[in-house]
Amino acid sequence: MARAGLTAERLTRAGAELADEVGFDQVTVSALARRFDVKVASLYSHLENSQDLRTRIALLALEELADRAADALAGRSGKDALAAFANVYRDYAREHPGRYAAARFRLTPQAAAASAGGRHAQMARAVLRGYDLAEPDRTHAVRLLGSTFHGYVSLEAAGGFAHSAPDSQESWVRIVDALDALLRNWPAP
Amino acid sequence: MARAGLTAERLTRAGAELADEVGFDQVTVSALARRFDVKVASLYSHLENSQDLRTRIALLALEELADRAADALAGRSGKDALAAFANVYRDYAREHPGRYAAARFRLTPQAAAASAGGRHAQMARAVLRGYDLAEPDRTHAVRLLGSTFHGYVSLEAAGGFAHSAPDSQESWVRIVDALDALLRNWPAP
DNA sequence: AGCAGTTGCCTAATACAGTTAGGAAATTAC
DNA sequence: GTAATTTCCTAACTGTATTAGGCAACTGCT
Secondary structure, three states, rough: OOOOOOOOHHHHHEEEEEEEHHHHHHOHHHHHHHOOOOOOOHHHHHHOOOHHHHHHHHHHHHHHHHHHHHHEEEEEEHHHHHHHHHHHHHHHHHHOOHHHHHHHOOHHHHHHHHOOOHHHHHHHHHHHHOOOOOOOHHHHHHHHHOOOOOHHHHHOOOOOOOOOOOOHHHHHHHHHHHHHHHHHHHOOE | OOOOOOHHHHHHHHHHHHHHHHHHHOHHHHHHEEEEEEEEHHHHHOOOOOHHHHHHHHHHHHHHHHHHHHHHOOOHHHHHHHHHHHHHHHHHHHHHHHHHHOOOOOOOOHHHOOOOOOHHHHHHHHHHOOOOOOOOOHHHHHHHHHHHHHHHHHHHHHOOOOOOOOOOOHHHHHHHHHHHHHHOOOOOO
């Protein structure tokens, strides 16, 4: 019988596609095996278990997201950088909802350390170089941005802003405007 | 054999406790049956299926959260109301992580319509009465608050701010301060 | 109290996801 | 070309979800 040519990488990529199609929670070893027309047990030569599969998809998504963000930030600063950074997250979540959910998957400390998480944190700090914030306010601002972007994107994905005026796109633009204004005018403690 | 006295309400409450203990995703009909020392099939007289169970827990959590928010807002306005409202969400998520996750569970349109979702939206608008915002900016601001609070709370629950300075509590207070400043100083389009 | 009707929980059976053990064929290394 | 390794398979077991049908326990009426 011919071999299917399974590898951890191919399985991870296919798992990411599956996540985008049916949702990260519905990514299952069985569904993946069906996709490769292979028996379920065969995947266990390449993956530890289904947790391992999810972790790999999460790491893939975090890398992709970090790559996009790095691209978007290149050559930009100030509000321009802020908006570009924000849009990377939102656009990725809209194009790849399953992968975006994967990126929010809770990793073990070891996996988290090996992930692109650090790059994300660095880039958020880089965006804030365009504003006049000293520590600890800079860290507070990083957390604010992360919270707002993630919160918005996940509420939007859950359909929270659909079917109601104004358009989600409009709110997004105005919220990024507002955050820019806030960062330029950060209140003293 | 003595009857266990199951009802949809008792099952829902127990399911909510279970969610807080093991996580909303780990709430399973089987685990619930074990908790009542009853066979799994017995639950199906009271629940449609496991989706129904999750929906009921979500509705319970949304009601509890709305009740707390209504309490917290009574007699407050301006920044005071904003901070109280914000703390309701964060405190609830910290006390009841499983229920909080349930409250973010994607409901069917019918379930959503019957949920406390509308109360939440109304209260968010009430908080903003303390600030001078006309539509559509008021709606943008509602969405900003919802996104930021939810985002912060969910990143915090995922451990995002643990093990790093400054303390999460400090960031939270400063972020609420910052949002207050932003709402008082909302940028023109 | 005695009985009829209803309800609550049970047994049994099916389906599907996850996981492990051990085998045979295909590939690789020498 | 043979030995070693790798890949995929069959088989088996566990746990969760769900449905069908049965008997026991309660409820309400007389």
